[in-house]
Each structure stands twice: as C-alpha cells, then as structure tokens.
Amino acid sequence: MHIILLGPPGVGKGTQAKLLAQKLGVVHLSTGEILRKAVEDATQLGLQARNIIESGSLVPDDIMIGLIKEVLSQNNITGKGFILDGFPRTLQQALALEELFKELNITSVTVVNIVANEEELVKRMLNRGRKDDTSETVKHRLRIFKDLTAPVTDYYRKKHKIFDIFGVGDIEEINSGILKILSKK
Numbered sequence: 001m002h003i004i005l006l007g008p009p010g011v012g013k014g015t016q017a018k019l020l021a022q023k024l025g026v027v028h029l030s031t032g033e034i035l036r037k038a039v040e041d042a043t044q045l046g047l048q049a050r051n052i053i054e055s056g057s058l059v060p061d062d063i064m065i066g067l068i069k070e071v072l073s074q075n076n077i078t079g080k081g082f083i084l085d086g087f088p089r090t091l092q093q094a095l096a097l098e099e100l101f102k103e104l105n106i107t108s109v110t111v112v113n114i115v116a117n118e119e120e121l122v123k124r125m126l127n128r129g130r131k132d133d134t135s136e137t138v139k140h141r142l143r144i145f146k147d148l149t150a151p152v153t154d155y156y157r158k159k160h161k162i163f164d165i166f167g168v169g170d171i172e173e174i175n176s177g178i179l180k181i182l183s184k185k
C-alpha cells in the first residue's frame with residue numbers, strides 16, 4: 001500500500017502516519033524526521049538544511065527530490081509499502097514524485113488530506129515545543145503552506161481521487177477514519 005498524507009503543518013500527519021505504519025505494516029517516511037536526524041548527525045545534508053528548517057522555510061526542491069529518490073529506491077521500502085509524510089510540499093516535488101512512481105512501477109497511490117482550522121494548528125504547533133515551532137516560524141510555515149503546498153493538494157484533487165478527513169478530535173478515532181477510507185478504496 002502506498003499512501004501520501006497531505007495537510008498543513010501541525011495537523012497531526014506525523015502522529016497519524018506513525019499509527020498507520022504500525023497497524024498496516026508499512027514504512028513511515030517523514031522527510032521532516034529524516035532532515036532533523038541529518039541535522040543531529042551533522043551530515044552534509046544536515047548542515048545544508050539546518051538554518052532553513054529552523055527558520056520554517058522549505059529546503060530547496062533539488063535537495064528534497066534527490067533525497068526522496070534515494071529513499072524510495074531502496075527495494076525493501078517500495079516492496080513493503082509506505083506512507084509519505086511531509087512530501088511532496090511543492091508542485092515541483094509532486095511532479096518529480098509522479099515520475100519516480102512511474103520509474104518504480106508504483107501504480108496505485110492513495111492520497112489522504114488531513115484538514116483543520118488555523119487556530120487549532122497554531123495552538124498545536126506552539127504546544128509541541130519543537131525548535132522550529134516559535135510563534136514567528138509557525139506563522140511563516142503556515143504562509144508557506146498556503147503559497148507553495150496548497151497547490152499540491154489542488155494538483156492531486158484534479159489528477160487523483162483525494163480523501164479529506166477532519167484532523168481535530170480523538171487521535172484513535174481520526175486514525176480509524178483514515179483506516180476506513182483505506183479499506184474502502
């Protein structure tokens with residue numbers, strides 16, 4: 001099973017992706033987590049990305065596309081199935097991903113879009129205490145989401161079927177809602 005999880009920052013993509021990965025036995029691929037680990041390990045990628053992440057901006061497309069190609073090209077991952085969390089975040093990333101899926105013979109992908117109101121997103125981000133979650137960067141990330149990432153949702157809406165789910169409420173209930181969507185399609 002191949003799933004793309006879309007939604008604004010703070011909507012709970014990471015939490016839901018982790019639960020889904022456990023329940024479905026697929027690999028959870030969070031580009032944010034990969035980048036944070038790279039920063040922690042001070043790899044070349046981490047050094048390139050550190051200031052960008054802390055400012056709440058996006059890491060350049062060429063770096064992110066290179067990274068996702070490397071990760072998805074590992075056999076065991078596509079074979080097992082995966083949940084993409086945090087990628088694609090720009091139209092260019094979405095187009096590159098489409099190409100990559102063709103190369104890897106991945107024909108069936110389910111796109112799930114988690115939604116919430118902005119007030120809730122701000123509250124959650126400020127509560128999670130991540131280094132890139134100050135009130136300034138939170139505002140910046142929501143702006144970037146509207147400008148660069150919302151077009152990705154529109155792209156999938158036109159091209160694929162996309163399933164919207166409301167992301168405010170009990171975590172397990174929201175998760176059951178997503179599992180129901182996945183089982184029906």
Ligand code: AMP
Pocket residue numbers: 009031032033035052053054056057058059060064085086087088089090093132141
């Ligand atoms: P996340 O954990 O998904 O909120 O990602 C944390 C940060 O990592 C983002 O604010 C970006 O700076 C960076 N990042 C993660 N995924 C991407 C992506 N697909 N494209 C560009 N930057 C990304």
